[in-house]
Amino acid sequence: EAGVVQSPRYKIIEKKQPVAFWCNPISGHNTLYWYRQNLGQGPELLIRYENEEAVDDSQLPKDRFSAERLKGVDSTLKIQPAELGDSAVYLCASSARQSSPLHFGNGTRLTVT
Amino acid sequence: GENVEQHPSTLSVQEGDSAVIKCTYSDSASNYFPWYKQELGKRPQLIIDIRSNVGEKKDQRIAVTLNKTAKHFSLHITETQPEDSAVYFCAARPFTGTASKLTFGTGTRLQVTL
Numbered sequence: 001e002a003g004v005v006q007s008p009r010y011k012i013i014e015k016k017q018p019v020a021f022w023c024n025p026i027s028g029h030n031t032l033y034w035y036r037q038n039l040g041q042g043p044e045l046l047i048r049y050e051n052e053e054a055v056d057d058s059q060l061p062k063d064r065f066s067a068e069r070l071k072g073v074d075s076t077l078k079i080q081p082a083e084l085g086d087s088a089v090y091l092c093a094s095s096a097r098q099s100s101p102l103h104f105g106n107g108t109r110l111t112v113t
Numbered sequence: 114g115e116n117v118e119q120h121p122s123t124l125s126v127q128e129g130d131s132a133v134i135k136c137t138y139s140d141s142a143s144n145y146f147p148w149y150k151q152e153l154g155k156r157p158q159l160i161i162d163i164r165s166n167v168g169e170k171k172d173q174r175i176a177v178t179l180n181k182t183a184k185h186f187s188l189h190i191t192e193t194q195p196e197d198s199a200v201y202f203c204a205a206r207p208f209t210g211t212a213s214k215l216t217f218g219t220g221t222r223l224q225v226t227l
Contacts, residue, residue, distance in 0.1 A: 004156075033215075042119075042202045042217030043157065056214055091156070101147060102215060104156040 002026065004105035006092050012111045018080035021108045025073065025094030032069055033102065034077050035091040043091055043104075049075065050098060082112045115140040117205050119218030126193050127226055134221045136203035137185040143205040146179060146186045147215070152199045160201075161188070193225045 005024040013019050025032050030051050035043035046065065048056040051072035060067065064083070069075040079086055089109050093102040116139040126132045138146075144165035149157035163170045163177045163186065170177050174193075179186040186205075190197055200222050206215040 040220070042117075042204075042219050044217070045214050048214060098213065099145070101159050101162060103159070104149075106156045 004092055004094050004103055006090075006105035006108055008108055009106065010109045010111075012113065013082055015084055015112050016081040018078065019082055019110060020079075021077045021090050021092075021110075023075045023077070023092030023105060025075070025092070026103055029094035029096050029103075030072070031095045031098050031100070032075050033093040033095075034067060034075070035093060035104075037089045037091055037107070039088075046077070046090075048098075079110075082110075084112050086110060087112045115143060115205055115207070115214075115216040117203060117216050117218040119203050119221055121221060122219065123222045123224070125224045125226060128193060128195060130193055132188075132190045132193055132197070132223055132225075134188045134201055134203070134223070135185060136187070136205075136218050137183075138205040138216075139184070140205070140207060141184065142207040145206045145215075146177070147204050148175075148177060148188050149202045149204065149217075150199045151202065151220075157202060190223075193223075195225050195227065198223055198225045 007022050032049040034046040037043045047060045047067050049069045067077045089107040091107045092105045095102050119136045147162035150160045151157040174191045176189040200220045202220050203218040204215045207213045
């Protein structure tokens with residue numbers, strides 16, 4: 001089966017600019033996650049979707065971050081405006097159900113200059 | 114919320130030796146404990162996981178043990194090979210609930226030397 005697909009793979013932007021990341025989960029996976037991984041750290045959850053509903057967005061900085069999962073399949077994560085501290089790898093993951101193992105995509109490495 | 118601590122942060126072993134990575138968790142409701150391997154610039158990949166109804170699970174050279182009373186779990190890699198070199202992350206998650214999320218440790222960089 002195809003894995004979790006993310007794009008772009010790399011993104012370099014200037015601070016205050018907007019940026020968007022896209023994720024296509026494994027087919028049939030109802031649960032989708034966005035994680036942020038800072039250098040030398042473990043992934044930290046930003047938001048979790050069950051189908052098209054965001055069921056946990058407590059760690060999402062809502063003043064600048066937004067996410068959507070239209071039709072319960074693909075998802076986009078947006079930052080506007082980006083700050084220097086947003087530089088990180090943004091990982092998307094999916095699982096068949098909330099209690100199932102997570103499968104990660106290759107991530108988007110964001111550099112904010 | 115859950116807090117996962119992982120030790121050591123770096124580990125160097127000679128090829129053929131064993132490697133052990135240890136994690137502790139804080140939430141007694143956690144009952145799912147996966148381990149991920151992440152090679153440089155690549156995605157985290159699930160290598161083994163364990164649920165709280167078992168104390169040990171083995172898959173070839175990899176094993177995980179769980180002590181629910183002490184709230185710690187460990188990854189054991191035997192007969193290490195150079196391709197085992199990577200960063201390993203442990204994680205913990207409560208079974209259900211809207212607040213249920215997978216919390217990761219800070220990672221262990223394993224270096225297997227020839």
